[in-house]
Every structure is written in C-alpha cells, then in structure tokens.
Amino acid sequence: MSDASCMAKKVFMLSEIVKVEHLKKYFPVQKSFLEQLFTRELSYVKAVDDVAFSIRSGEIFTLAGESGCGKTTTGRVIVKLLEPTSGKIYFNGADITKLKGEKLRLLRRKMQIIFQDPYASLNPRMKIIDAVGHPLEIHGLAKGEEKKKKVLEVLEKVGLTPPEQFINLYPHQLSGGQRQRVALARSIILKPEFMVADEPVSMIDVSLRSSIIDLMLSFRKELGLTYLFITHDLAVAKYISDKIAIMYLGKIVEMGHKEPLFWNPMHPYTQALLSAIPVPNPERERKRIELAGEVPSAIDIPTGCRFHPRCPYRTDKCSKEEPQLIEVEKGHFVACHLMK
Amino acid sequence: MTSLTKKGPSGWIVILGTIIVSALVIMTAIAPWIAPHDPAKTRVGPIREPPSPQFPMGTTHLGQDMLSRILCGGSIMLQVSTLSVLVCFLIGVPLGLFSSYVGGVFDRACSLVIDAVYAFPGLVIAIAISAMLGRGVVNMALSIAVVYIPSYFRVVRSQVLSIKELTYVEAARGIGAKWYTILFRYVFPNVIPSIVVVATINFADAILTAAGLTFIGLGVEIHIPDWGRDLTSGWQYLSSGAWWIIAFPGIMIILLALGFTLIGEGLSELLNPKLQR
Amino acid sequence: MPLLEVGSLTIDYPTSRGAIRAVEDISFSLKKGETLGLAGESGSGKSTLGLSIIRLVPYPGVIVKGHIKIDETDILKLPEDEMRFIRGRKAAYIFQDPMTSLNPVKRIGAHFIELIRTHEPNTGKEEAFERTKTVVKNLGILSERINDYPHQFSGGMRQRIMIGLAIALNPDLVIADEPTTALDVIVQAKILDLLESLRKVYGMALILISHDLSIILERCDKIIIMYAGHMLEYATSIEMHRNPKHPYTQGLLQSIPNIELSDQKLVAIPGSPPDMLNPPKGCRFWPRCSYAKKICRVKEPPLIKVGRNHFVRCFLYGKKGVHVERNRKS
Numbered sequence: 002m003s004d005a006s007c008m009a010k011k012v013f014m015l016s017e018i019v020k021v022e023h024l025k026k027y028f029p030v031q032k033s034f035l036e037q038l039f040t041r042e043l044s045y046v047k048a049v050d051d052v053a054f055s056i057r058s059g060e061i062f063t064l065a066g067e068s069g070c071g072k073t074t075t076g077r078v079i080v081k082l083l084e085p086t087s088g089k090i091y092f093n094g095a096d097i098t099k100l101k102g103e104k105l106r107l108l109r110r111k112m113q114i115i116f117q118d119p120y121a122s123l124n125p126r127m128k129i130i131d132a133v134g135h136p137l138e139i140h141g142l143a144k145g146e147e148k149k150k151k152v153l154e155v156l157e158k159v160g161l162t163p164p165e166q167f168i169n170l171y172p173h174q175l176s177g178g179q180r181q182r183v184a185l186a187r188s189i190i191l192k193p194e195f196m197v198a199d200e201p202v203s204m205i206d207v208s209l210r211s212s213i214i215d216l217m218l219s220f221r222k223e224l225g226l227t228y229l230f231i232t233h234d235l236a237v238a239k240y241i242s243d244k245i246a247i248m249y250l251g252k253i254v255e256m257g258h259k260e261p262l263f264w265n266p267m268h269p270y271t272q273a274l275l276s277a278i279p280v281p282n283p284e285r286e287r288k289r290i291e292l293a294g295e296v297p298s299a300i301d302i303p304t305g306c307r308f309h310p311r312c313p314y315r316t317d318k319c320s321k322e323e324p325q326l327i328e329v330e331k332g333h334f335v336a337c338h339l340m341k
Numbered sequence: 342m343t344s345l346t347k348k349g350p351s352g353w354i355v356i357l358g359t360i361i362v363s364a365l366v367i368m369t370a371i372a373p374w375i376a377p378h379d380p381a382k383t384r385v386g387p388i389r390e391p392p393s394p395q396f397p398m399g400t401t402h403l404g405q406d407m408l409s410r411i412l413c414g415g416s417i418m419l420q421v422s423t424l425s426v427l428v429c430f431l432i433g434v435p436l437g438l439f440s441s442y443v444g445g446v447f448d449r450a451c452s453l454v455i456d457a458v459y460a461f462p463g464l465v466i467a468i469a470i471s472a473m474l475g476r477g478v479v480n481m482a483l484s485i486a487v488v489y490i491p492s493y494f495r496v497v498r499s500q501v502l503s504i505k506e507l508t509y510v511e512a513a514r515g516i517g518a519k520w521y522t523i524l525f526r527y528v529f530p531n532v533i534p535s536i537v538v539v540a541t542i543n544f545a546d547a548i549l550t551a552a553g554l555t556f557i558g559l560g561v562e563i564h565i566p567d568w569g570r571d572l573t574s575g576w577q578y579l580s581s582g583a584w585w586i587i588a589f590p591g592i593m594i595i596l597l598a599l600g601f602t603l604i605g606e607g608l609s610e611l612l613n614p615k616l617q618r
Numbered sequence: 619m620p621l622l623e624v625g626s627l628t629i630d631y632p633t634s635r636g637a638i639r640a641v642e643d644i645s646f647s648l649k650k651g652e653t654l655g656l657a658g659e660s661g662s663g664k665s666t667l668g669l670s671i672i673r674l675v676p677y678p679g680v681i682v683k684g685h686i687k688i689d690e691t692d693i694l695k696l697p698e699d700e701m702r703f704i705r706g707r708k709a710a711y712i713f714q715d716p717m718t719s720l721n722p723v724k725r726i727g728a729h730f731i732e733l734i735r736t737h738e739p740n741t742g743k744e745e746a747f748e749r750t751k752t753v754v755k756n757l758g759i760l761s762e763r764i765n766d767y768p769h770q771f772s773g774g775m776r777q778r779i780m781i782g783l784a785i786a787l788n789p790d791l792v793i794a795d796e797p798t799t800a801l802d803v804i805v806q807a808k809i810l811d812l813l814e815s816l817r818k819v820y821g822m823a824l825i826l827i828s829h830d831l832s833i834i835l836e837r838c839d840k841i842i843i844m845y846a847g848h849m850l851e852y853a854t855s856i857e858m859h860r861n862p863k864h865p866y867t868q869g870l871l872q873s874i875p876n877i878e879l880s881d882q883k884l885v886a887i888p889g890s891p892p893d894m895l896n897p898p899k900g901c902r903f904w905p906r907c908s909y910a911k912k913i914c915r916v917k918e919p920p921l922i923k924v925g926r927n928h929f930v931r932c933f934l935y936g937k938k939g940v941h942v943e944r945n946r947k948s
Contacts, residue, residue, distance in 0.1 A: 067802035082511060109517030121508040126530040135526075136516040176890050187516065206659040207829055208866075211873040212886030233802065236832070236875040240884060260880065277807035278877050279832035283855040285878070289811070292804060295772050349634065 017094070018195055018227050019079060020055040024088035026074050030300060046299045048074040050251035051088075053326075056227060056244075058194075061218075063230040063238045066248035067274075069296060072231045075248075076197040079229065080114045081105060092195070110140055113188035117200035119180035123172040129156075130168035133186045140191065151190060158223075159186045159216060178209040182216070189220060197229045202237065214241055235278050239263055247271050250299060250307045253326060257333035267335045269312050306338065314339060351610035358603030365597050369415035376409035380566035389583045399585035401571065402578055411589050414568040415597065417478060417561055422547035424482035425489065426540055432486070433493025434536060440494070441501040442524050452498070459491035467550050471559045481560060485550050489543050496539050500532045534612035541605035545598040552594050568593050619690070620647035621790055621823050622671065622709075627684035629666055629675055638894045640666045640679065642847045645921075648823050648840075650790065655834030655855070656827040657870075658844030659891055667844070668793045668827045672705050688791070706737055709791040710784035712777075714799055719780055720768040726779055727764035730754070730786055737787055749786070756816060757782045774805035778812065785816055792817070793825040798833070810837055831870055835859055840927070843867050846892050846902040849921070853928040863930040865907045901932070909934055 027045035049071040056062040064072040077083045079090055081100065090098045092112065100108060116122040123132055134152045137143040143151055149168070156164035159182040172180055181201060188196060198217065202210040218241065220226045232238050238245055239259055246256040247270065255268040266272045273290040280287065292311045297303060303310050309319035318338050326336040378385045383403040390400045398407035440451040458466070470484035504510060505528065513523045554560050555569030563570070568590035575586030629641040641663040648654050658664040669675055671686055673693055685692045688708055693701060705711075713719050720729065730750035735741055741749075751761045757778045768776060777797060784792050794813060798806035814837065817824050828834050834841055834855070841858045843851040843866065851864040862868045869887040876882060889906040892898055901919050904910040913933050922935045 067804065080515060082514060106517040106519070109515065114512075114515045116508050116512060118508055122512045124509045124513070124527050124531070127526070135513075135518070139516060139518050139522065178890055184512070187512075191516070206891060207831065208659060208870060208873055208887040209890060210886075211875075211884035212888075214884065215886060234875075235803070236877045239877055240875040240882060263877065263880075273804060275877065277803045279807075279830065279836045280878055281832040281835045281859070281871065281874055281876055282878070283835050283838075283859050289807060291808075295774060295805070296802075 016058050017055045018058040018092065019229065020091040021075075021079065022053050022089045022091075024049055024052045024075065024078060024090065025086045026071075026078050026083060027086045044300055047251050047302055048299060049078065049085075050302070052248075052251070052253055054246055054253065054256060056195075056229060058227050059221065059225060060244060061221065061228045061230055061242045063232060063242035063245045064248055065232055065235055065238045065245055067233060067296060069250075069299060070248040071251040071299075072233075072248050073199055076114065076199050076229055076231050080112050080197050081108070082114065106140075110136075110191045111193050112195045112197070113191065113193040114197040114199065115181075115184050115188050115201050118204055119177050119184055120172075120204075122184050123180055125172055127171075128168065129170050129172070129175075129183055132172070133183060133190060136187060136191050142191075152186075155186045155190045156183075158189070159183070160212070161186070178205050178213065181205055181213055185213075185216065185220075189224060189226070192224060193226065195227045195229070197231065199231045200233065201230075203232070203234060210237075217241070235274065247274065250296065250302060252307060252336065253334075254308065254337070255333075255335050256326065257330075261330065261333050265333075267329060267333070267340060268308075268337050269314055269339075270308050306336075351607045353607075354603050355607035355611065358600045358605075358607060361596060361600030362604065365415055365593070365600065366419065368412060369419060372409075372412040372416070376406075376412045378406040378409045380405060380409040380413045381564045389578060389581075389586070391583075392585055398589050399583070401586055402574065402583070407571075407585060407589060410566040410571060411568070411593060413566045414571065414590060415593065417555075417565060417567040418548055418551050418569065418594070418597065420478050421481045421485065421551045422544050424479065425485040425547045425551075426543055428482060428486035429489045429493050429543060430536070430540060433490040434497055434532075436490075437494040437497025438501060438524060438529060438532070441498040442505065442520075442528065448498075451494070455491045455494045458487070459495070463488040463546075464550060464553055467554060468557065468559065471554055476559065476561060478561065481551060481554055484554070485547050488550065489546065492539055492543060493536065496535050497532055500535050501528055504528050504531050534608075538605055538609040538612060541601050541608060545601035545605065548594065548598045548601070621650045621689065622648040623685075623687040624671070625685045625687075627667070627670065627686065628682050629663070629670055629679050630682050631679045633678075633895070635895055639897070640847050640894070641670070644684075644842075644849050646842060646849070646852060648791070648825070650823055651817070651821055652840065653817070653824045653826065653838045655838030655841040656825060656844060657829070657831050657834045657841060659829055661846070661891055661894060662844040663847040664827050664844045665795055668795050668825060669711070671791075671793055671825070672709050672711050673701055674705075674711070703737070706733065706789065707787045708789055709793065710787070710789045712780050712784045712792065712794040712797050714796040720776060722768055725765050725767055726754075726771075729779070729783060730764075733783060733786055753782045753786050756819065758812065774801055774809060777801060777805075777809055781809070781813060781816070785820055785822070788820055789822060791823045791825070793827070795827045796829070797826075799828070799830075806833075831874055832876075843870070846894065846897055848902050848931060850903065850932070851928075851930045852921075853925070857925065857928050861925075861928075863924055863928070863935060864903075864932050865909050865934070866903050869906075913937075 026049040027047050030044045030046060052075060064075055066072050074083065078085045081097065085098060089096060092108065097108060130149060130152050133155060134148040137148050137151060152168060153164040156167055161167045161179060161182050175183065202213050205213055217228065221228065230241055242259050244257065245259050245262050246253045247268065248254065249270050255262065255266065255271045263275065266275055273292045276288060276290045294311050297310065305320040305322055306324050309315045312319065316338065324336045324338045326334045327340065329335050329340050383405055385406050386396055386400045386404055388400065388404045389402055390396055392399045396406055396408065398411060400407055436451060440448045467484045467488050470487055471481060474480035474484060510523060510527050513527045552569035552572065555567055556573050558573065560569055561567055571590040572587050575583065578586055625645045627641060627644045628639065631638040631640055644667060656664040656668060666675060666679060670681060675681060681694060686694055688704060693704055727750055730753065731746045734746040734749060750764060754761055754764055759775065759778060771779065798809050801809065810833065813824065826834060826838055835858065838855050841853060841855050842849050843864065845866055851867045858867065862871055872885040873887060875884060887906055892902060898905050900916050901914045904914040907914065911933060919931050919933045920938070921929050921931050924930050924935050
C-alpha cells in the first residue's frame with residue numbers, strides 16, 4: 002500500500018461514523034382490560050436505558066450481554082427500525098434521530114442490518130436473484146441484466162460459487178449457512194458504510210461459523226465496512242471485535258478495547274460473565290465467580306446500581322446511587338462504585 | 342401432476358377433486374351439443390316418466406327430458422359461484438390486506454363491521470339480499486358474495502398480522518422498501534396459499550348457497566335449466582314415487598361441491614407449512 | 619461391568635424419498651459415574667442416538683441393527699411396560715426445551731409426586747412429598763416454591779426442575795440433550811455445575827449431548843465426535859484436546875473461538891454437512907477433508923485404534939480396523 006493511501010486510511014479510521022447519546026427505548030407494557038380500568042399509569046419495559054457510545058469508521062464494535070440486556074433493541078434503534086424513546090443518534094456527524102420518509106430511505110443505502118435467523122430473514126417466495134437484487138431496484142440503481150450482473154458479482158463475493166447455480170433457487174433450497182450468505186449479499190449490494198450484525202452466527206452450524214465471521218471481516222477490508230456486532234457469545238466477540246461494550250439490563254456496565262477488557266475485566270458483572278464462558282480445554286482449572294439470583298425484570302429495575310442485588314461486592318451506596326460510566330484507564334470505561 | 346402424487350394422500354385428494362370439477366365443467370360447456378333434447382322444451386315425452394331407454398334419467402312433471410336438464414343445469418351454478426368467488430376475492434382480500442397492514446382505527450372499524458356480518462347466519466343474509474335485488478345470475482352472485490367476504494377478510498387479516506412481524510419484513514424495511522412494496526412483494530405472496538384454500542372451499546359453499554336460493558325460488562327464471570330449480574319443482578312429486586326428478590340434480594350438486602371441497606382440503610394440507618416437513 | 623453398552627447400533631428414518639441413515643454402526647460403553655459427551659452438528663444423529671438409549675427414537679425412525687444393554691439387559695428386546703420401568707428409574711432424559719416438557723396447569727410439586735408415585739406405587743403421599751422437598755432443595759430452589767406453576771419460573775429455573783424430575787427416581791444414567799442451549803452463559807454454567815454436583819451426589823453416569831464442543835471438552839470424561847450418523851472419533855477429553863486425530867475433529871477445534879487465547883486464528887471447515895438422503899460414498903467427511911485420498915471416496919474407513927481408549931474412523935491411521943468388542947474388556 003502506498004503512503005498516501007495509508008495516510009488516507011488513518012484519517013478515515015479516526016472519524017466517528019456512528020454516535021449515540023442518552024439513547025433510551027421503553028416499550029409500554031400491554032395491560033389487560035381490567036388492569037386498564039384500575040390503574041392509570043403505564044408501566045414500561047426499559048429495554049435500553051440511557052446508553053452512549055461511538056463507533057469509529059472501520060471499527061468492529063460489539064455489544065455483548067445476556068438475553069434481555071437490550072443489545073438487539075439498541076441495534077434496531079440505530080438503524081431506525083425502531084423509534085428511540087429519547088436520546089440522539091448521529092451518523093457521519095448528522096443527527097438522524099428524527100429522520101423519516103424519503104431521507105430515511107436514502108440513509109438505508111448507507112446502513113444495513115443482518116439478522117440472527119437465516120431461515121426467517123429471507124422472503125420464502127422470492128428467488129435468490131430477486132431477494133439479493135431487490136435493494137438495487139428499490140433505490141433505482143439497476144434493473145434487468147445489469148441487476149443480474151451485480152447480483153452474480155456479489156454472490157461470488159459471499160462465497161456462493163458458481164453464482165449462476167444459486168440465482169434461481171428459493172431460500173428453502175439452501176442450507177442455513179448459505180442463507181446467511183445470501184442475507185449478507187443482500188446487505189452489501191448497496192455498498193453500505195455501516196452494518197449492524199445481530200447475532201449473525203449463533204444459528205449457524207459450528208463448523209461453518211468461522212467462515213461467515215471471516216467473510217464479514219473481509220468486507221471490512223474490501224469495502225471499508227464498519228460493524229456494530231451484537232452477540233451473547235463473548236468468545237466470538239473477542240475474536241471479531243476491536244471494542245466491546247458489556248450491557249446489563251439496558252445499560253452499558255463496561256466498555257473498552259478488547260484486550261484490556263478481557264485481560265482485566267473490572268466490573269463484577271463482566272468478571273462473572275467471563276468466568277462462566279466454557280473454555281475448550283479439559284485440563285484447565287477455572288475459578289467461577291458465582292452470582293446470586295437471576296437477571297431481574299426490565300420493568301422493575303433495581304434502584305441505584307441495577308446490578309447490586311446480585312453483586313458479591315455491594316455496599317450501601319450501591320443500592321442508592323446509580324454509578325456513572327467513567328474512564329478508569331485510557332479508553333476503558335466502567336460503571337461501578339468500586340472504581341474510585 | 343406427478344409432483345402432486347408424490348406428496349401422499351393430500352396430493353391424491355387434490356387430483357380427485359380436480360378431476361370431478363373439470364369433468365363437470367367440461368360437461369356443462371359442451372352440453373348444448375350433446376344434450377338429446379332442448380332442456381327447456383316441455384312435452385318432449387310423457388309426464389314424469391321413470392328412467393327408460395328413451396329417457397335415461399326420466400322426465401319432469403312438465404315432460405322435459407331429465408338427462409338434457411342435468412347436462413345443461415350446471416351452467417347457472419358455475420356462473421354464480423365463479424362470479425361470487427371473484428367478487429369476494431376482489432373485495433375481501435384488498436380489504437384484509439390494507440386493514441391489517443395499516444392498523445389503528447381503520448382496522449378496528451373494518452373488523453367490527455365484518456365480524457357483525459360474520460355473526461349472522463349466512464343463508465339468511467343471502468336470502469334477504471337476494472330478495473331485495475331480485476332474480477338473476479349477477480344478483481345471486483352478489484348476495485352470496487356478501488356472505489363470504491368476511492371469511493376472506495378474516496383469513497387475510499390474521500395472516501398479515503403474523504407475517505408483518507416476521508424478520509423478512511423487517512429486513513425489507515431495512516433495505517429501504519416502501520410500504521406498498523413490502524405489502525405486495527413480501528406480505529401478499531405469502532398470504533396467497535391461504536387465500537387459494539379459502540377460495541376453493543368458498544366455491545363449494547357458494548354452490549350449496551346458490552342451490553338453496555334457487556330452491557326457495559330466488560334463483561333464475563323458471564325456463565332456464567338449473568339443478569337447484571329442478572330440486573324445487575321435483576320435491577312435491579317425491580311422495581308419488583318420482584324420485585328421479587330430485588335424485589339426479591341432487592347428486593350433481595353434491596358432486597360439484599364435493600369436488601371443490603376435496604381440492605380445498607387437499608390444498609390446505611399441501612400448502613400449510615406447519616404440516617410440511 | 620459397564621452400565622451401558624451400545625453395539626453396532628444403526629437407526630433409519632424411512633422417508634418418501636428413501637431411507638435416511640441417521641445413526642450407523644455405533645458402539646460404545648459407559649461405566650457407572652462416567653460422563654460421556656456426544657458432540658456433533660445439527661443432523662449428525664446425536665439426538666437420535668441419545669433418544670434410542672431410552673428407546674424413544676422419534677417417529678418414523680426404526681432401529682434396524684444393534685443392541686443397547688443397560689445393566690446387561692438388552693432393552694431393545696424388552697416389552698413396552700418393562701421399558702417404562704427402565705425410563706426414569708434406570709435411565710432418564712433431559713430435553714432441550716424445558717417449557718414444553720412441563721404441564722402448565724400443574725404445580726411443580728405435583729409433577730414430582732406423580733412421577734414418584736407412578737414408578738413406586740407403594741410410596742405414600744407424605745413420603746413422596748418429603749422426597750420432593752429434598753430433591754428441590756438439592757436443585758437450589760426454595761422449597762416454598764413447590765406450590766408454584768411452571769410459568770412462574772424463569773427458563774433457567776425450569777431447566778433445573780427438568781433436571782430434578784430426571785434425577786428424582788435416582789437413575790443410574792442421565793442423558794441431557796442440549797440442556798443449556800436456550801440459556802444464557804451464566805445460567806448455563808450454573809446448570810452444568812448443578813448437573814455435575816448432582817452426578818457426584820447420586821453417583822450417576824451422564825451423557826451430555828451438545829453442538830458446543832467447548833462445553834463437552836470442559837465437562838466430560840470421554841467424547842464421541844459424531845458426523846452424519848457416524849462416530850468419527852472416540853477418546854478421553856484430555857486426549858481429544860491434546861491429540862485430536864480425525865481431520866474433522868481437528869477442524870472443529872480450530873474453528874471454535876477460545877476466550878483465553880489472544881490473536882487466535884480461526885480456520886473454517888470448507889463446505890457444509892452432507893445431505894443425509896444422498897450421503898457421500900466412502901467416508902462421510904471426504905468432500906470437506908483436505909487430506910482426502912482416493913480410497914476415502916470409495917471405502918468406508920473402519921474404526922482404528924490409535925491409543926489407549928482412542929479410536930478414529932479415518933484411513934490416515936491405517937487400513938485395518940479393530941473390533942471395538944474386543945477392546946471393551948480391557
């Protein structure tokens with residue numbers, strides 16, 4: 002690579018592509034008719050409760066956590082499939098929080114999402130060529146022969162070779178791994194800058210997972226794609242990401258570059274989470290950090306630090322005051338009262 | 342065809358139903374050329390003659406040839422049922438699609454009206470409307486259509502409500518598809534199988550309702566040959582032993598309805614993704 | 619004397635397009651108190667194999683060959699009413715989905731009491747209740763919660779209850795089929811810890827079925843690697859980790875991320891698992907194998923002994939197979 006392009010890449014790497022501030026997403030709880038009669042106030046599932054982070058161009062940023070921690074909702078709010086309750090979302094410096102209609106459609110060319118379940122994310126009645134080529138038609142970029150040419154190109158890129166064999170098939174004729182490749186093809190055909198990948202490998206057979214991950218990594222290099230990767234599997238997160246944010250009950254509890262975060266986890270929840278991950282080594286004796294109880298409901302979030310009822314190190318302060326996410330080391334943020 | 346037979350018993354049921362229906366349709370279509378007598382003409386033979394070599398299905402109380410009337414008598418029924426299914430389809434399906442996709446007040450209002458219609462006994466509504474509109478094929482078809490629009494609406498609506506929540510619809514929003522693109526390219530094609538099933542079963546129901554309407558005299562003009570019509574005029578002579586005047590039209594109506602029901606039942610099993618494996 | 623002995627077990631699923639051989643010629647044995655891991659991808663036949671041990675091969679599967687002996691009795695020859703006695707008291711099964719396996723309108727305690735009293739009709743109500751309390755306590759659930767309904771428990775708690783129901787009759791063997799797949803890591807670790815401690819307390823043998831090789835390696839003494847109905851490798855977990863022999867096992871181990879390693883390079887296995895209606899001739903794995911030779915495409919490799927308690931089905935280690943039968947006595 003020439004020096005000039007190296008320089009250009011560096012400048013590119015530094016810019017923030019996505020930034021969210023005070024992002025909240027509450028879902029009203031459906032009540033029965035009787036409950037509606039007797040109570041006035043609505044209760045909410047606080048799926049995402051004041052989250053802030055920024056993703057630099059070319060980076061792979063991972064939101065990790067257990068089910069119900071709000072990671073998937075955060076991803077959908079950022080790509081505007083869900084409206085945020087409050088907070089701000091910036092894309093390439095522009096506020097997209099309130100974007101609607103035609104402007105939102107234009108934005109979709111630049112940000113894409115792929116989903117967990119490859120069996121459900123493709124229309125069963127659309128051939129592969131139509132499914133993958135549809136974004137081109139929607140945005141009026143290509144039709145007919147030109148569309149076909151582009152679809153063939155992109156199918157080749159996601160490893161469905163020879164592509165001619167695939168274009169006239171229906172999704173049910175493909176395996177799970179192949180379908181996920183088709184979904185990937187559909188989302189990169191518009192050459193987006195940013196992609197949310199919501200558990201893209203958790204439903205794929207073990208032996209095929211790493212090939213999908215490698216494919217995603219190769220798009221970062223080739224297309225300069227930036228990822229928001231969402232996963233419950235910290236081993237995968239560690240393999241793929243540059244930065245990781247650990248979420249618990251709608252909030253980020255720890256965030257940082259992957260190496261410090263994995264070698265020196267500071268939040269008690271992160272420590273417990275890491276100690277629970279199975280390691281493929283029968284000879285390794287491991288110390289497990291036991292947590293009391295289970296994740297509470299996102300409707301009745303505990304006061305103070307939302308982790309305190311399960312925390313082995315809790316103090317009086319923890320149940321009263323909510324800890325803020327503070328920078329403990331350079332680039333390593335933790336939300337815990339122990340960190341002062 | 343061969344692919345149908347490979348799908349086990351439900352494939353065969355569809356084939357059997359199709360054979361029955363197409364045989365009856367073809368028979369009705371070529372009837373004017375194969376009927377031995379003018380079906381409307383009276384006194385072609387003796388009155389109420391039992392089946393004989395000359396009149397294989399006997400004659401009516403007006404001396405019309407029963408065989409010719411059977412051959413020609415399906416035409417009204419097929420016209421009425423086809424027309425009514427078409428009307429149901431054109432009104433019920435779009436209404437169901439929009440109502441459930443748009444949601445909100447519009448959906449609630451539509452559902453309320455449709456459910457009210459659905460709660461009435463079908464034949465009673467058909468009789469009432471038919472009595473208001475008067476006789477004739479189109480009027481019959483319309484009055485039957487009103488009865489069956491709710492079935493289409495309800496099936497389409499419940500399907501759309503579940504499909505709307507599926508990931509591939511979300512994925513379509515994610516690639517920037519407009520709402521009507523999503524509705525017609527992602528939602529509608531996945532509703533079609535259920536509509537096809539409703540339509541075939543609706544065909545059978547429409548035939549029986551049409552027979553009912555003509556039976557109580559709300560059908561077509563007297564001189565037009567029609568199976569339902571012959572049931573009406575024939576039942577009074579059953580006590581005097583003239584079984585053939587109602588037996589043959591009755592069998593034909595049952596056959597036609599059975600044919601459509603078989604297709605519908607078979608298809609619903611074939612197209613139901615939950616039963617496929 | 620082994621507790622469980624499976625010999626040349628072969629299971630077919632007849633379909634309209636021909637029979638699918640879900641499990642082919644599998645032999646292994648298990649001693650009291652041992653833990654065996656069955657690892658494989660979806661469609662490898664691991665669940666079918668697991669279910670066959672309590673003779674509950676899902677319809678329309680049939681066991682076409684082989685024997686399954688529990689305590690020297692061939693259960694394939696038992697009449698159904700005796701088999702019901704074996705299920706639960708000798709061998710119990712823990713299913714993947716804890717919600718559909720519990721009756722939603724019955725209290726948790728009632729599930730236990732009914733189970734105990736159907737298998738041991740002489741047990742009084744009081745005694746059954748006392749035993750339920752002990753089991754529930756061992757599960758780490760407060761004994762007041764005996765009177766709650768299934769929906770009042772979280773997914774992890776329900777899986778605990780399923781485990782409790784499996785061990786309530788003190789069986790010698792427990793088969794857990796993906797017991798933690800639907801659960802989060804922290805809950806998963808707790809459930810697996812619970813299984814391990816209960817296994818020690820009650821002295822049971824455990825068969826753990828999972829697609830997750832990390833869990834199997836971490837928790838089991840011996841491991842069977844399944845692929846497309848075949849047993850490709852059988853070894854102790856330490857041996858499997860230090861010295862994997864089969865190219866598929868090697869590939870699997872290189873394709874799973876390990877949280878304790880930095881700068882790990884994952885290597886994917888090319889291709890995808892075969893269509894079981896048309897499995898490849900010869901070795902089932904050859905189309906994806908980088909070492910495939912001519913013979914692999916024609917002949918099915920035999921099970922070859924490569925070490926003490928280590929067998930591999932691969933021509934890379936010779937052409938002559940061993941009879942597993944003979945080895946079992948050692």
